[in-house]
Amino acid sequence: xxxxxxxxxxxxxxxxxxGTGKSTLLRNELEHAGNDVAVTASTGIAALxxxxxxxxxxxxxxxxxxxxxDPREFLRELMRDxxxxxxxxxxxIRACRLLVLDEVSMLSGVTLEFFDLLxxxxxxxxxxxxxxxxxxxxxYLQLPPVRINPSEPYDWAFQTEAWQRANFAVIHxxxxxxxxxxxxxxxxxxxxxxxxxxxxxxxLASRVVHFPNADIPRLFTHNTQVDKWNAYRLSCIDTTETxxxxxxxxxxxxxxxxxxNLLTPERLVLKPGARVMFTVNKPDxxxxxxxxxxxxxxxxxxxxxxxDGLPICVAPYEWRFDARDKHSATFVxxxxxxxxxLTIHKAQGLTLDSAYIDVRAAREPGxxxxxxxxxxxxxxxxxxxxxxxxxxxRAALHFYQSLSSAA
Numbered sequence: 450x451x452x453x454x455x456x457x458x459x460x461x462x463x464x465x466x467x468g469t470g471k472s473t474l475l476r477n478e479l480e481h482a483g484n485d486v487a488v489t490a491s492t493g494i495a496a497l498x499x500x501x502x503x504x505x506x507x508x509x510x511x512x513x514x515x516x517x518x519d520p521r522e523f524l525r526e527l528m529r530d531x532x533x534x535x536x537x538x539x540x541x542i543r544a545c546r547l548l549v550l551d552e553v554s555m556l557s558g559v560t561l562e563f564f565d566l567l568x569x570x571x572x573x574x575x576x577x578x579x580x581x582x583x584x585x586x587x588x589y590l591q592l593p594p595v596r597i598n599p600s601e602p603y604d605w606a607f608q609t610e611a612w613q614r615a616n617f618a619v620i621h622x623x624x625x626x627x628x629x630x631x632x633x634x635x636x637x638x639x640x641x642x643x644x645x646x647x648x649x650x651x652x653l654a655s656r657v658v659h660f661p662n663a664d665i666p667r668l669f670t671h672n673t674q675v676d677k678w679n680a681y682r683l684s685c686i687d688t689t690e691t692x693x694x695x696x697x698x699x700x701x702x703x704x705x706x707x708x709x710n711l712l713t714p715e716r717l718v719l720k721p722g723a724r725v726m727f728t729v730n731k732p733d734x735x736x737x738x739x740x741x742x743x744x745x746x747x748x749x750x751x752x753x754x755x756x757d758g759l760p761i762c763v764a765p766y767e768w769r770f771d772a773r774d775k776h777s778a779t780f781v782x783x784x785x786x787x788x789x790x791l792t793i794h795k796a797q798g799l800t801l802d803s804a805y806i807d808v809r810a811a812r813e814p815g816x817x818x819x820x821x822x823x824x825x826x827x828x829x830x831x832x833x834x835x836x837x838x839x840x841x842x843r844a845a846l847h848f849y850q851s852l853s854s855a856a
Contacts, residue, residue, distance in 0.1 A: 467822035468627025493710030509538015565611035643841030691747035699778025726788035739799035803829035
């Protein structure tokens, strides 16, 4: 159905809870995409995961207008802007036939409205998005748009006129591939929708672990917590450390984007005995993104990692700012990161064998669900505490209920 709707030229929303295969289905659709197909995402991390660009950079809209700004005044200023990045973005808009927008839940309504206005203006076509076909993917019950002012309501893209005009056909995936335990799946499904019966609440409460295995990845809400815990755990290992410095080439602003959004740091410090996580998919080499192991040997240019008894030699990997542009910036580094902790935001899209999570620290709707749903099995879920409540966006929940009513 998804592929047929795309072939028919329909705008499509591909949605579903975590682990239902949205990314896999999308990659299959894009396997033979031509030059008139653009791949974008709402965030830098999501863009790198899918091999594309952020919508802001691709379109040349720069930071875009904020809530309260006059979009038409912002557009007038942008149309007068002579910077090459802005001009190139407008050229891409003119040449585009189909645009993918991944992790749409984190795209603000202001940004979607302005992108629609920009496309209609640049292409001189008053059809939605200037006639560009849109494939939006994501789950509105996961991470929401970033708010500048925490006291303001979330600015959801599905609440805009641009969204309504686009008349998205909805493909709602329901079969979860990440987990296969019926009771755990049921608990996650209820948790995502902001409701838990007593049985499923008790199931999750049973996973409270007061003394977790120290090597289990911890999911935090803030980068400072991640850096502090990883540094502490590395300092506890009494072996010689080796630092690997990334090799970068290309425009500085593109390199900075890679620095800010890749899971692998520019300066990677490792020791034999350190727990590490792979940050790319290389199944031909025996590892996938999110898989963990233990450093055995730190070589000059390679690292030997033990993954449950399987030795894997990890060589440098090249990331590119724009996978389709051979002249864009590159970032070459060992595709590893310390695995004792990472943020929930950076964990989105990963599958973990185990994790230690403090659900009480979640401050955004969907954040606790994202953390819980990273874990492959109930046995791999380790909770610091259980509070029995669920934080979900009522607006997002009503959006999905309206889709069910219309089906």
